[in-house]
Amino acid sequence: MTAPLLSLRDLRTEYRTDRGTVQAVRGVDLTLYRGEILGLVGESGSGKSVTCMSILKLLKRGGHITSGSADYDGTDLLRLSEGQLSRVRGDKIGVVFQDPMSALNPTMTVGRQVEEVLLQHRKISKKDARARAIELFKLVRIPSAETRIDNYPHEFSGGMRQRVMIAIALACDPDLLIADEPTTALDVTIQRQILALLKELRDRLGMAIILVTHDLGVIAETADRVMVLYGGQIMEEARVADLFEAPQHPYTRGLLAAIPDPRQSGGALTPVPGSPPDMRNPPSGCPFAPRCPKAMAICLTPPDLYGAGDALHLRPAQRTRCWLADPAVPAELMEAT
Amino acid sequence: MNAPLLELDNLQMHFPTRQGPLKAVDGISLSIQAGETLGLVGESGCGKSTLARALIRLHRPTGGRVLLDGQDITTLSDSALKPYRRRMQMIFQDPVAALNGRMTVGELIAEPLEIMNIGTPATRRKRVKDLLDKVGLGADAANRFPHSFSGGQRQRVGIARAIALEPELVVCDEPISALDVSIQAQIVNMLSDLKRDTGLAYLFITHDLSMLRHIADRIGVMYLGKLVEIAPSEALHVAPRHPYTELLWSAIPVPDPAARRDDAFETGEVPSPLDIPTGCRFHTRCPYASPLCKATEPPLKTGADGHGVACHHPLPSSPSTAQQEIEHA
Numbered sequence: 001m002t003a004p005l006l007s008l009r010d011l012r013t014e015y016r017t018d019r020g021t022v023q024a025v026r027g028v029d030l031t032l033y034r035g036e037i038l039g040l041v042g043e044s045g046s047g048k049s050v051t052c053m054s055i056l057k058l059l060k061r062g063g064h065i066t067s068g069s070a071d072y073d074g075t076d077l078l079r080l081s082e083g084q085l086s087r088v089r090g091d092k093i094g095v096v097f098q099d100p101m102s103a104l105n106p107t108m109t110v111g112r113q114v115e116e117v118l119l120q121h122r123k124i125s126k127k128d129a130r131a132r133a134i135e136l137f138k139l140v141r142i143p144s145a146e147t148r149i150d151n152y153p154h155e156f157s158g159g160m161r162q163r164v165m166i167a168i169a170l171a172c173d174p175d176l177l178i179a180d181e182p183t184t185a186l187d188v189t190i191q192r193q194i195l196a197l198l199k200e201l202r203d204r205l206g207m208a209i210i211l212v213t214h215d216l217g218v219i220a221e222t223a224d225r226v227m228v229l230y231g232g233q234i235m236e237e238a239r240v241a242d243l244f245e246a247p248q249h250p251y252t253r254g255l256l257a258a259i260p261d262p263r264q265s266g267g268a269l270t271p272v273p274g275s276p277p278d279m280r281n282p283p284s285g286c287p288f289a290p291r292c293p294k295a296m297a298i299c300l301t302p303p304d305l306y307g308a309g310d311a312l313h314l315r316p317a318q319r320t321r322c323w324l325a326d327p328a329v330p331a332e333l334m335e336a337t
Numbered sequence: 338m339n340a341p342l343l344e345l346d347n348l349q350m351h352f353p354t355r356q357g358p359l360k361a362v363d364g365i366s367l368s369i370q371a372g373e374t375l376g377l378v379g380e381s382g383c384g385k386s387t388l389a390r391a392l393i394r395l396h397r398p399t400g401g402r403v404l405l406d407g408q409d410i411t412t413l414s415d416s417a418l419k420p421y422r423r424r425m426q427m428i429f430q431d432p433v434a435a436l437n438g439r440m441t442v443g444e445l446i447a448e449p450l451e452i453m454n455i456g457t458p459a460t461r462r463k464r465v466k467d468l469l470d471k472v473g474l475g476a477d478a479a480n481r482f483p484h485s486f487s488g489g490q491r492q493r494v495g496i497a498r499a500i501a502l503e504p505e506l507v508v509c510d511e512p513i514s515a516l517d518v519s520i521q522a523q524i525v526n527m528l529s530d531l532k533r534d535t536g537l538a539y540l541f542i543t544h545d546l547s548m549l550r551h552i553a554d555r556i557g558v559m560y561l562g563k564l565v566e567i568a569p570s571e572a573l574h575v576a577p578r579h580p581y582t583e584l585l586w587s588a589i590p591v592p593d594p595a596a597r598r599d600d601a602f603e604t605g606e607v608p609s610p611l612d613i614p615t616g617c618r619f620h621t622r623c624p625y626a627s628p629l630c631k632a633t634e635p636p637l638k639t640g641a642d643g644h645g646v647a648c649h650h651p652l653p654s655s656p657s658t659a660q661q662e663i664e665h666a
Contacts, residue, residue: 043517044488141603157606158381187380188544189588192602199599214518217590221597240594258522262547262589263596265571268529269551271522275487 004071005175005208006032006055011068013047013054020280024050024063026232029305034175037202037209039223039240041216045276047232048212052178056089057082073175091121094169098181100161104153110164111149117171136167140197159190163197170201177201180212195222216259220244228252231277231287234305238318248307248320251288286322298323340407341368342538343392343425343506349400350384350391356611361387363562363613364401366637371505374532374539376553376570378546378585382610383559385542389508392540393425394418405506423453426504430511432495433483442469442486442494443479449501468497473527489520493527500531508540513548525552546589550574555643558582561610561618564637568644578646578654581619617649625650 008030015022025047032038040048053059055070055077070077077088089095097103105113114133118124124132130149137145140163153161162182169177179198183191199222202209211223219226219240227237228249236249247253254272274291277283283290289299306325307318323329350362361384369375377385391398394410402411410421426449429435436445446468447461456464466476472493483491492512499507509528513521529552532539541552549556550570557567558579566579577583584604591597605622608614614621620630629649639645644654 043519159606187607188546188590189380189584189602189604190606191590192588193604195590196600196602200601215590216518217592220592220594221590244592244594255518256592258519259592260547260551261592262550262574262586263591263593265574266550266552268526269522271526272519273523275489275520276517 002033004031005034005073006030007069007071008051008055009069009071011051011054011070012066013050013059014064014066015050015060016062016064017280022279023282024232024279025054026282028068028229028232028234030227030234032176032208032210034208035202035206036224037199037211037222039219039226040210040212040229041214041219041226042229043214043276045279046229047279048214048229049180051229052180052210052212054078055178056093056095057085058089058095087121090117090169090174091172092174093176093178094172094174096162096165096169096177096179096182098184100158100165101153103165104161106153109150109152110156113164114149114168114171117168121172132171133167136171137164139170139201140164140167142167157190158186159193162186162190162194166194166197166201170205170207173205173207175207177207177209178212179209181214182211183218184213184215191218192221198222216244216255228255231282232279233287233321234319235288235322236318236320237305242318246318248318248325249288249322250292250294250324254291254293294324296323298329339370341404342371342373342406343369343540344404344407345388345392345401346404347401348388348391348398348403350387350396351399354611359610360562360613361610362391362398365559365562365564366401367557367564367567369506369538369540372532372536372538373555374541374553376549376556377540377542377559378544378549378556379559380544380585380607382561382607384562384610385559386510388559389427389510389540389542393427393508394422395427423502424504425506425508426499426502428492428495428499428507428509428512430515431488431491432498433486433491436483438482438484440482441480442474442483445483445494446479446497446501449498453502455502464501465497468501471500471531472497473523487520488516489523492516492524496524496527496531500535500537503535504537506538506540508542510542511544512541514543514545521548528552546585558585561607561613563618563647564645565619565648566644566646567637567639568646569642572642572644576652576654578644578651579619579648580623580625580650580652583652584622617647 011025011028013025015024028051042048054065111133115129118129118132133149134145142148142163183194223240226240226243228235230251236252247256257270258272277287285300285302289295303321303323305319305321307320345365345367348365351358351360379385390396392403398411402409405421443465446465450461465479469476469478474493483494513524553570556570556573557564560581566582577586616632617630617635620626635647635649637645637647
């Protein structure tokens with residue numbers, strides 16, 4: 001098996017706010033291989049966005065990475081200076097955000113914004129940068145690329161703006177694209193177009209994609225592998241087919257039961273009771289235990305991730321952070337509370 | 338069939354802009370029966386939220402009529418409207434964001450009762466307690482402030498406030514869109530229970546098509562200010578007849594990797610509501626469009642089964658007929 005493109009180890013990130021310290025990410029390990037689409041799924045406050053924004057230290061005010069390493073192609077990104085990181089961002093790693101309008105400069109034509117990225121990272125003439133920008137617009141299927149390139153962001157629809165963002169992210173042929181809720185603000189027909197485009201670009205360019213979303217349908221449509229986050233930790237990781245076919249963690253099962261399947265007729269849904277934890281004061285054991293239908297006395301002790309793939313790594317691991325998955329738990333501790 | 342609780346007759350809501358009129362709602366007729374949930378879907382800019390605001394008279398419609406229980410309320414003044422307001426309430430995406438943050442939850446829920454001069458302070462306190470119980474919040478919530486609540490709990494406060502006056506119709510504008518997946522089903526189930534217990538009717542506006550199947554009796558589909566299809570919920574899911582409905586349905590992500598689709602799905606974008614296409618508004622994106630569609634706007638025609646569609650070339654009316662046509666081809 002080839003070396004991973006990105007290895008995150010024991011990432012911990014917190015936010016210091018007026019009302020206390022939010023423990024946003026609490027020990028996340030993540031391994032990403034070249035050319036794969038890894039989905040990070042979770043609800044608000046689960047730590048999915050903070051995890052991937054920590055990789056490039058793109059944290060909002062008050063955010064601190066307190067421990068961990070992010071080995072990217074032999075370099076620990078978390079040890080780089082701001083100057084060194086700014087050479088990685090937009091060059092080796094591209095980023096697409098949920099709201100392209102706030103990420104784009106409203107006073108500059110979209111073409112100029114693509115050219116700026118190229119001029120910053122590549123020794124390239126202005127003329128060649130413009131030609132490359134038009135080529136990128138064609139790649140992301142913006143119609144009339146040659147003329148649209150001279151428009152301003154407000155002259156584009158939401159879906160087209162997201163294509164512009166993707167063009168900027170791809171300008172320097174990155175090996176990794178981080179897409180943080182890239183379709184959440186878009187209509188459903190536009191969402192499907194953008195997801196299809198991301199898959200097509202992965203197939204053509206061979207880059208890896210980390211796709212952050214709260215939508216399990218988006219994961220099922222797009223990702224190869226998935227990590228389910230809750231309370232700043234990975235609850236479960238698996239190949240997408242395995243996760244949907246045989247979810248192991250009670251939280252994953254609860255989520256899948258709570259969402260409607262568009263192919264099935266109505267009737268009552270099965271909600272997950274309770275509310276997500278307050279991450280300023282997270283539960284001491286498993287973060288899902290207070291809402292878990294299978295909670296036991298032992299769940300007050302934090303469980304590890306259990307499970308493994310086969311020895312040859314032909315089939316990546318399905319791992320679960322749940323005491324029920326630990327074969328070594330003594331029977332007397334497995335009593336329901 | 339009983340007289341409808343609410344009837345819209347060719348309702349129009351145009352806004353003047355420098356580039357000409359923005360026809361947000363451009364002639365919509367529909368009705369909602371007592372105790373019924375009508376779902377309304379469409380992409381951003383289709384006019385679904387404007388329609389909601391016009392029908393509860395947050396806007397004054399620029400054409401057509403709104404009838405509540407047969408009474409024309411389209412042009413009533415604010416004071417003449419007051420008795421009708423009590424019968425129609427609204428739930429917003431984030432209900433608490435629009436409310437006074439210095440009021441406790443109890444005060445917020447009691448406020449509509451005070452405005453309508455209902456009860457004494459003591460009976461209102463009792464009513465607040467009952468309402469909190471109905472929406473699954475404890476009585477101690479009354480003394481807390483809404484900002485200390487989670488999103489799902491706030492929506493419960495918004496619902497308690499909306500049902501305080503025992504309305505007959507509640508207009509829900511994207512009530513679950515801002516909520517986490519695990520919480521959405523809690524709220525949808527609660528709204529269903531309230532309807533079963535009190536017989537109120539909902540107009541439920543959302544872009545989440547798969548959720549609608551769990552709450553709506555009938556569903557209307559809007560495109561660029563027009564109603565293009567309206568039908569009983571199951572019929573609309575199983576056998577959509579308008580090509581736009583078919584497109585919307587096919588775009589919903591399916592939570593099953595085995596059903597994954599890898600086609601490019603290049604289906605274009607919604608045109609600007611300031612520059613509405615001639616004829617059928619959908620013809621610029623429609624795979625079945627003919628010259629007739631470009632020239633003439635199709636009217637909404639409703640069949641005996643209550644399935645209405647505005648299309649010159651509608652899709653077959655049920656899966657069985659579709660199957661027959663494939664076999665004959």
